[in-house]
Every structure is written in C-alpha cells, then in structure tokens.
Amino acid sequence: MTSSGAGRLEGRVAFVTGSAAGMGRAIAVRFASEGAKIVGCDIDAAGDAETIELVRAAGSEMVSVDPTDVADRDQIRAWVDHGLATFGRADILVNHAAGVRWGFIEDTTPEDWTFTMRNEIDSVYHAAQALWPHLKESGHGAIINFSSQAGRRGSNQMPMTAHTAGKAAVAGLTRQLAAEGAPFGIRANAIVPGVIETPSSAPIIALGKDGPLADMLAQIPLGRHGTGEDIASAALFLASDDSSFITAHELVVDGGSLAVV
Numbered sequence: 001m002t003s004s005g006a007g008r009l010e011g012r013v014a015f016v017t018g019s020a021a022g023m024g025r026a027i028a029v030r031f032a033s034e035g036a037k038i039v040g041c042d043i044d045a046a047g048d049a050e051t052i053e054l055v056r057a058a059g060s061e062m063v064s065v066d067p068t069d070v071a072d073r074d075q076i077r078a079w080v081d082h083g084l085a086t087f088g089r090a091d092i093l094v095n096h097a098a099g100v101r102w103g104f105i106e107d108t109t110p111e112d113w114t115f116t117m118r119n120e121i122d123s124v125y126h127a128a129q130a131l132w133p134h135l136k137e138s139g140h141g142a143i144i145n146f147s148s149q150a151g152r153r154g155s156n157q158m159p160m161t162a163h164t165a166g167k168a169a170v171a172g173l174t175r176q177l178a179a180e181g182a183p184f185g186i187r188a189n190a191i192v193p194g195v196i197e198t199p200s201s202a203p204i205i206a207l208g209k210d211g212p213l214a215d216m217l218a219q220i221p222l223g224r225h226g227t228g229e230d231i232a233s234a235a236l237f238l239a240s241d242d243s244s245f246i247t248a249h250e251l252v253v254d255g256g257s258l259a260v261v
C-alpha cells in the first residue's frame with residue numbers, strides 16, 4: 001500500500017489464469033492487497049475456492065469460473081464474459097496457467113505437441129483476443145504473459161522439446177501484442193521465471209542433485225530457487241503504473257541463472 005492508503009492497483013480489475021495455486025494464487029492475493037478486483041480461473045475448483053478466501057482476507061473481491069481450461073476457446077470466452085458481467089471492466093490480464101507434456105524429440109508424440117501448444121500459446125491468444133476491446137477501453141491495459149528459460153535456450157537434461165517452442169512463441173506474441181496495443185495504452189510484457197517452487201515443480205525440486213534440475217539448481221547465482229512471492233512482486237511491477245514506460249519486455253526472475261555461467 002502507498003502512504004496515502006490507496007493501493008497501486010486501486011480501481012482496476014485483473015484477470016488471472018491459473019489462480020488456484022502457486023504463482024497464480026500469489027499474484028491474485030498480491031494484486032488484491034493493492035486494491036485490484038480479481039477474476040480468476042483454473043481447472044482446480046477447490047484450489048480457487050481457497051484463493052477467493054485469501055483475496056477476501058487481503059481486502060478485496062474475487063470471482064472465478066471453475067473449472068476453466070485455458071486451452072479451450074469457448075471456456076475462456078465464458079470466463080471473460082463472467083468477469084466483465086461482475087466487475088464491468090478489464091485492466092490487467094495475467095496469462096499464467098499452462099500445461100505441458102515433457103519429452104525429447106524422439107519421444108514427443110503429436111498429441112504431446114498439440115497439448116503443449118494449446119496450453120502454452122493458444123491459451124494466450126484466446127484470452128488476449130477476448131479481452132482486447134476491454135483492455136483498449138481501460139486506457140492503461142497491461143498484459144503479463146509467462147514465458148520461461150525454455151523459451152531462450154535448449155537443454156540436454158530437461159526433455160522439453162514442445163515446451164521450448166511453446167514458450168518462445170509466447171515471447172514473440174508478447175512483442176506483437178505490445179506493438180498492436182501501444183496506440184491504445186496497452187502494455188504487454190512477459191515474465192521469464194527461473195526455477196520457482198510451485199505445487200507442480202516442488203516434487204522435481206525436491207529430487208535435488210538426483211533430479212533433472214540438479215545443474216540448474218546448483219548454478220543459481222543467488223543460491224536459492226524462487227517463490228510465488230518473487231514472481232508476484234515482478235507481476236505487480238509490470239501491472240502497475242510503476243512500469244508505465246516498459247512494454248515488449250521480458251522480465252527475467254531467476255536469481256541470475258540465465259545471465260551468469
């Protein structure tokens with residue numbers, strides 16, 4: 001909160017996908033504590049019910065449509081319609097949710113490939129398109145997409161063939177949304193998380209030096225993996241007027257991993 005008592009997102013409505021857990025939940029709660037109303041969605045209805053309580057405890061309101069599969073265009077449209085009917089506007093879109101199927105090139109089936117693309121990139125297209133007219137109306141629209149280190153580099157340890165393509169596509173689409181949105185005050189940026197502990201990554205992180213993230217974990221310059229709170233801080237910066245001259249940017253939140261060998 002600022003010293004005046006008004007939050008940095010006061011009066012704004014934030015649509016957050018994957019709000020039931022991990023980074024999505026941390027973002028919903030942080031944005032709420034800064035005055036935003038939240039429109040969440042997830043395939044996990046029970047998790048989102050908990051997030052709604054946490055948002056309330058943070059002093060704001062959240063509605064959600066669960067289950068919503070972000071890969072499904074009609075479900076995204078229904079989610080957007082519900083949020084607009086409830087709060088009447090849209091200022092922020094956080095495309096956080098994504099599913100992935102892991103595999104090296106020899107093992108990745110067409111089904112794995114299509115599943116990953118539908119989750120990682122089609123979902124961003126569906127949500128951005130559905131909310132676009134409303135973000136234009138906002139006058140200070142902000143889109144925050146989730147890329148990954150996988151969008152920047154390959155790996156001979158992580159079986160992430162489809163994932164590299166999906167996340168590189170997110171980075172490209174982010175730049176294009178920034179170009180198209182600029183005349184309307186819409187900024188589009190991406191967060192590039194490093195190793196962040198979430199319900200999905202925790203079991204792999206827990207394998208430590210015996211797991212596929214062994215080298216990545218050992219080589220994090222700041223000496224720890226990240227948390228949902230680390231990502232929520234970055235997302236708040238990109239959503240708020242604090243970053244009003246920043247668009248088409250990839251904000252790397254990885255303890256220095258990508259830049260330091």
Ligand SMILES: NC(=O)c1ccc[n+]([C@@H]2O[C@H](COP(=O)([O-])OP(=O)(O)OC[C@H]3O[C@@H](n4cnc5c(N)ncnc54)[C@H](O)[C@@H]3O)[C@@H](O)[C@H]2O)c1
Nearest residue numbers: 018020021022023042043069070097098146148195196198
């Ligand atoms: N965890 C990491 O270390 C890491 C690193 C780089 C990038 N990322 C990216 O961050 C985002 C979240 O990562 P995470 O998996 O660690 O998640 P997370 O645990 O922070 O949350 C994922 C949420 O999304 C929901 N979800 C998954 N698929 C969905 C779908 N099709 N429709 C609706 N909701 C869905 C899950 O139920 C869960 O609540 C993803 O875009 C991921 O690629 C994560």
